[in-house]
Amino acid sequence: MSTAERLDADELARCLAPADEAPSAALCQRVMAAVVREARRPPRLRFPWPRFAVGLAATLAAVLLLAWEGRHSLGG
């Protein structure tokens, strides 16, 4: 392999090192417009896990109670 084709770690590091690229004049304005839109958006509704857990526990308790009562009424 010729030296022109070889790629050592230093060269790759040089080519990929952090750098700045000149942005277009309007980029900052575009970004800020998008950010302001984002800030105005109402916060996303989260899934109500605590309420869901309480509801699930209550349903399970009711099912167990009904099953227990059913067994006793059949047995009695």
Added chain:
Amino acid sequence: MTAEEDGADVARVLAGDVDAFEGIVRRWQGRLLALALRMCRDRGRAEDMTQEGFVRIFRSLGQWRGRASFSTWLTSVALNAFRSHLRLRPWVARQLELELEELVPSPSAGDEDPRAERVRRAVAALPALYRDALLAFYFQDQDLEQAARTLGVPAGTLKARLHRGRKLVEDALRKPR
């Protein structure tokens, strides 16, 4: 001092002053645009990606705890936003882009070292796995642990991807132009 300015702007944004985010955009837009360009080699699309990256950063600002430097954290959030953007694009469009690169000069082809430009093109054309590994590592000051955290993979996995990625770039450079 950039770090101090960043810290002050973050505090103002978190206190409800959205306009303070403009300072962060002005200081970091060139850096994030350069990162986006290394991933897609298309200036228009890179600017769209930069915009999405900043919106993601704005949304996540409350998660920056100051444990990592702001620049590391910001690069990491932007890199993940860019990866999501590129993942959502159809494969055909990406292939077309690569073919167009052969016809259209790259954004900075005129004023750059042609060899460096070839290396960057080769990196941008790599499969996402290796491209992201190389960019995360070299754009974050070669900090293996940080780059692995950014990509959500163990350091050993990242090391293997870096090794394979370097090999693929070398292979691409060997191909006749």
